Amino acid sequence: MDPGRDREFAEFVDGRFRALQRFGYLLTGEWHLAEDLVQTSLTKVWFHRHSLRSGNALESYTRTVMVNTSTQWWRRKWKGETPTEHLPEAQSREEYGAVDDRDQLLRALATLPRRTRATLVLRYFEDLPEAEIAQIMGCSLGTVKSNVSRGLAKLREHELVSAAATPRATATPRAASPVTKADSPAPKEG
Incomplete structure (x- = not known):
């Protein structure tokens, strides 16, 4: 065991976990699946960390494992219809x-x-x-x-x-101020 590699891996996980989680979310479309994907991928990378040549390889290899794992999960997943195909459009501000x-x-x-x-x-x-x-x-x-x-x-x-x-349609303009130009005081001269 190489304690340097173990420390390097731990620092990598601490520093890049949130970025990997965002990457996982974009791959899967669901936060809980993204967390599972990151954890599963990091477990796989852990076992191969000693064969990686550098810290840069660790980042690249982790992303590769995440892409491949995501693809494997998707292939296994049953492709059924979602309960509702089209959700009603909500009016938003x-x-x-x-x-x-x-x-x-x-x-x-x-x-x-x-x-x-x-x-x-x-x-x-x-x-x-x-x-x-x-x-x-x-x-x-x-x-x-x-x-x-x-x-x-x-x-x-x-x-x-x-x-x-x-x-989009622009937001409704705010009501005019009760003070109009005619009501405002005249500028002082001098």
Whole structure:
């Protein structure tokens, strides 16, 4: 056992757990599944931590394990219909519009194939270069570019995203102040 590697792993988990959890949420679309995904992936990485060459490899390897584990879970999952296909549209106030847009984008993202979804998350949420994404995903650079292109095209076509892209009605203007220009005092001269 190498106590240096164990300490390095513990520091990695302490420093990157929340970022990995957000990444897991974007892969799975559910917080409890994201927590399970991170814990399962970190358990797998723990057993291989001594074979990794550097701390940077630890980050990349963990993301690779998370993508692969998420894909394995999805393949095993029964694909049944959800109890309600379409929820009624709730009227929201303008200040909640950003939350609604984010929710609609996450729903649309959830409709994409797992590998395409993972590629988009790595590219645009994690802001990783395409070459690193190819390494994490275990595919060619051309496959990454193709997945990104197809994924963005599907998101643009998706009704939830296109609805979010349309301009919202502006909020109701506030009532005018009871003091009008005629009621205000005249400016002092001099």
